[in-house]
Amino acid sequence: MALPVDLRRCQALGLAGTAFLALGGETAGALPAQDLLAPGSGQAVLGLVGVYFGVVLLIAAWVLLGSVVRGPEPPTPRSLLLVLAVWAAPLLLAPxxxxxxxxxxxxxxxxxxxxxxxxxxxxxxxxxxxxxxxxxxxxxxxxxxxxxxxxxxxxxxxxxxxxxxxxxxxxxxxxxxxxxxxxxxxxxxxxxxxxxxxxxxxxxxxxxxxxxxxxxxxxxxxxxxxxxxxxxxxxxxxxxxxxxxxxxxxxxxxxxxxxxxxxxxxxxxxxxxxxxxxxxxxxxxxxxxxxxxxxxxxxxxxxxxxxxxxxxxxxxxxxxxxxxxxxxxxxxxxxxxxxxxxxxxxxxxxxxxxxxxxxxxxxxxxxxxxxxxxxxxxxxxxxxxxxxxxxxxxxxxxxxxxxxxxxxxxxxxxxxxxxxxxxVLPSGAPADGEQVILAVSGGVLALVVLWQAHQAARPQSPVRERTA
Incomplete structure (x- = not known):
């Protein structure tokens, strides 16, 4: 199904979010006991930051999709179901x-x-x-x-x-x-x-x-x-x-x-x-x-x-x-x-x-x-x-x-x-101060990336040449 450009962008952004969620969950999720890592280990830290990076990307994609839904040419329910399937796909085999x-x-x-x-x-x-x-x-x-x-x-x-x-x-x-x-x-x-x-x-x-x-x-x-x-x-x-x-x-x-x-x-x-x-x-x-x-x-x-x-x-x-x-x-x-x-x-x-x-x-x-x-x-x-x-x-x-x-x-x-x-933390466990800081860091990093992408996508105003 061919999707409008705005809908494709929302789909791609949400897919990136759930992909980071799935990847981060491999080390920071609610893993089986034999696979659990110490919360302070490098892999667990990266996983927690990655999960919250993905969560913020997903929320941003969802908010943008809401503006498309409220726009002059809202997507059909069938198109939205396709977006849902794409967003959910990375999570199917995640922990x-x-x-x-x-x-x-x-x-x-x-x-x-x-x-x-x-x-x-x-x-x-x-x-x-x-x-x-x-x-x-x-x-x-x-x-x-x-x-x-x-x-x-x-x-x-x-x-x-x-x-x-x-x-x-x-x-x-x-x-x-x-x-x-x-x-x-x-x-x-x-x-x-x-x-x-x-x-x-x-x-x-x-x-x-x-x-x-x-x-x-x-x-x-x-x-x-x-x-x-x-x-x-x-x-x-x-x-x-x-x-x-x-x-x-x-x-x-x-x-x-x-x-x-x-x-x-x-x-x-x-x-x-x-x-x-x-x-x-x-x-x-x-x-x-x-x-x-x-x-x-x-x-x-x-x-x-x-x-x-x-x-x-x-x-x-x-x-x-x-x-x-x-x-x-x-x-x-x-x-x-x-x-x-x-x-x-x-x-x-x-x-x-x-x-x-x-x-x-x-x-x-x-x-x-x-x-x-x-x-x-x-x-x-x-x-x-x-x-x-x-x-x-x-x-x-x-x-x-x-x-x-x-x-x-x-x-x-x-x-x-x-x-x-x-x-909620991806492990499902109660949060301590260090984990909260890591989670916030992942979310802030996602906001920075989103802002930079937004600035790069803005049309640049022409620079007027100065005459001497």
Missing amino acids: PLFSRDVYSYIAQGAMVDAHIDVYAYGPAQLGGPLADEVAPVWQQTATPYGPVFLVLASVLSALTRGQLPAGLIGMRLIALLGVALMAAALPRLARHSGADPAAALWLGALNPLVLLHLVAGAHNDAIMLGLLGVGLVAARGRWPVLGVVLITLAALVKAPAALGLVAVVALRSRGRGPRAVLRHTVTTTTAAVATTVVATAVAGTGYGWIAALKTPVSPHNWSPTSLLGRVTGAVLEELGSGLAPFALPAWHAAGLVVTAALLLFIWLRLRPGPVYALGLSLAAVAVFGPAVRPWYALWGLFLIAAAAPTGSVRTRVAAASAVLALT
Whole structure:
């Protein structure tokens, strides 16, 4: 496909960014334990600088692509999908980046394959080299994921026979399937919501967070969002029951997708009165319960996933409620109060109350379109939940991209995305001061290169000869 010049430049710049990401990740990524390098070693230093050099190039390419999308001759969705494929290509065989969660996924699949209850035990119960790859904080933690994802992880474990390289590639292919489903759903949801399909793809699929965390990080949020997106497309069309089934399967990967069932009821009963709401609520609930029962039976993992929704979060999580809980607990401990241990649970409970209040306000008072309401709801769950990770922002962003009513909303969401793309080290480990300096150096170097390229591309004004 022949692309316009501006689009080719964006494609080339983004490709350079993801290529540097992949190369830097070879020494600074979330590598297998046997390949880990000391953070201060020369190769690790160059890798960290290279990764952040690539991240800034990718963000710049994405921003420039946004100006093309908003221009007088916006690219077609098909052209944008080609750009996405080109940008993602270098990351396909790169090591995991920005998180070690993919190792947990592989270990949990092996546990299911070995008939170990993943809802009662952490990966330490499995033992062996796969369990050793899991971050220490999660070694004793039961999985919070639903039976649908565990079936995928178990099948992958059986196919790869527990071999780590093959398992990593398999998990990335599952994530790529999720991203492909997201990209397929976005234009359709945008048209239904009266939004620009090209703008929806730019914000929701070509977003740096998608490439960094769903492709490079291989997070299972990709398959959750992909199933949720195509489920909404089916539900608003001629296959509402299929839509409910797909959305329920998404919720059986990660629980927040269950809010999509509310959007199904709103889509099917919009403007039709209380009886229609009741009828579609009963139909949706029945189909969702039936799907849950069948999927759980097929998985053979039982209903432990319900209790596992309370799986503890990382003690260093930087969600607002966790941060406030730690600060409050520290203050109470300094004061010698016996209430200090209750500070964190209390703030988490307050977060749940705030989330519930926001959901009621969005659906009952604000009443935007169902897809946009779902995006706002998932954003509220991500922000005020007990755990926050940069890729959690994609829960709401994906649907906000499809249905945002104004360009200003997209601009604010895009700015937040660019900031979040810079917040995690490629190793997935907590940052120290030296690593922050190296990361900033890589980003500044990219900005210098971009500025020099911009200056070189500017047309030079003619020099007037002076006459004596």
